[in-house]
Amino acid sequence: MSKSEHSAYRTPEFVERAISHLGELGAHAEWKSSSEEYGHAVSGTLLIGADGKRHEFQALASATVTKADVAMLPHDRKTVLITEQVVPTRARQLEDHGWGGYVDAAGNASLRADGLIIEITGKRSPDKAPVVTAAPFTRAGIPVTYSLLTANDHFGVTPSQRALAASSGASLGTVNRVVRALRERTPPMLQGKHNQLLRASALEREWISAYTAMQPSIWPEERFTSTVWRTPSELLEAPLPPNALLGSEAAAARLGAPIRPASVLIHFDGDARARRELIQQGRLRRADDGMIRLRPACWKVPPAPPFNQTAPRLLVRADLLLEDDPRIDEIRSEYFEDT
Structure with a gap:
């Protein structure tokens, strides 16, 4: 595959979904892209913080991966693949060809580092990724929705995704997933370039319901x-x-x-x-x-x-x-x- 370079690269949506699944496991995951592309794949770094340790994985991200890609994309035992879905057959091919692991947007993952083992299989991804309407009210999403509602109530505007991540402590992928779910609700909770909050009272009621159900196990006193x-x-x-x-x-x-x-x-x-x-x-x-x-x-x-x-x-x-x-x-x- 030919190698090309570019000056800017936006995080693919499937990468955001993949790292958001890691966030639901309690790991702080982040994707940093580089300026290198290999055909339809882009290189970058997958950063994972867990149990007080920070782990870096050299990574390639591609929405689709064929058997030929597994063999031809540049990689070594420290390189992980991020893609839409890794079925068992593809997982075996990755192992046979000397990849370091994988993470997919369906929720599967195989990652190993000093003090870190993540092994999840059996998750299936539909043909079209569904809108995850529950994202604002999951264990990882509740702090994001809280920060959004509280800041909006005080300042009258919705903070940026990065500001929400800083306030809530969630990964940027989790924040994007929450924002996307609120935008794609029917009717929507957020709209416009600056994510104007709609129906704040309804969203507050849903948040309170989720928080009170989860508080004893997640935030025990x-x-x-x-x-x-x-x-x-x-x-x-x-x-x-x-x-x-x-x-x-x-x-x-x-x-x-x-x-x-x-x-x-x-x-x-x-x-x-x-x-x-x-x-x-x-x-x-x-x-x-x-x-x-x-x-x-x-x-x-x-x-x-x-x-x-x-x-x-x-x-x-x-x-x-x-x-x-x-x-x-x-x-x-x-x-x-x-x-």
């Missing part, structure tokens, strides 16, 4: 008692680290709702040092019935500036629903639902 703060009101008056945001009843009380919190929920964005400082400040001790609840945040960087150190309205609504208390439902409906 820990409970603590304190020898410094013996009541919720004492903790509400204490200074908190800037990356700690109040949720649920505590946030509702801080925002003026007529409620006396029975516990204090605090969302942390992953800053381990600040979390330790809070534990030391309050002399916290783990206890199953403790009034202080620490929960991992569903964002990497807050998508909008917090108000009075409380979580955004969307998350407070979801938190209050999780309490499953009719008394709290009345507060939620009056203070945090759309009018």
Whole structure:
């Protein structure tokens, strides 16, 4: 095959789908294309972050791959193939011809590196890739949709895909998949060059439903008692680290709702040092019935500036629903639902 070069290359849609599947496994995957093409294939680098390690794979991406391509495309034991689908026969051919592995847009993958093994087979891709309407509400998509909704509510515009990736901590492929699903909904949730958000209230309801269903398993919280703060009101008056945001009843009380919190929920964005400082400040001790609840945040960087150190309205609504208390439902409906 002839080799050609060009100055710019957009990530193919099938590559975005392939790396988004890796993101659903909990790996941070990214594609960086180079300026080299080999016929219908383009070279690049597949970057995967997992368990605190970063792995780089030399890669070739091609939507279609024939038996001849497997033999003729330049590769070695460190080169992986990214394509629409790798059927078992093609997988054996790749192994026989000395490829380093593969990832496809159907969800199959065979990747190996020091401390990393990914082996998924049996996934099938339809003739035309379907619109993945569930993408905004999967484990990987929920933080993206949250960042989109929260930033849009605060700034009035939808952030760029890269900004959503930075805020949510998701891969760019996952973000693109979420945006594509929202654009291709019927009727659409996003439209136009700048992804104008439509039917925000409907999208918020769907997000809350997905978050409340998945929260206990994906963002489990820990409970603590304190020898410094013996009541919720004492903790509400204490200074908190800037990356700690109040949720649920505590946030509702801080925002003026007529409620006396029975516990204090605090969302942390992953800053381990600040979390330790809070534990030391309050002399916290783990206890199953403790009034202080620490929960991992569903964002990497807050998508909008917090108000009075409380979580955004969307998350407070979801938190209050999780309490499953009719008394709290009345507060939620009056203070945090759309009018």
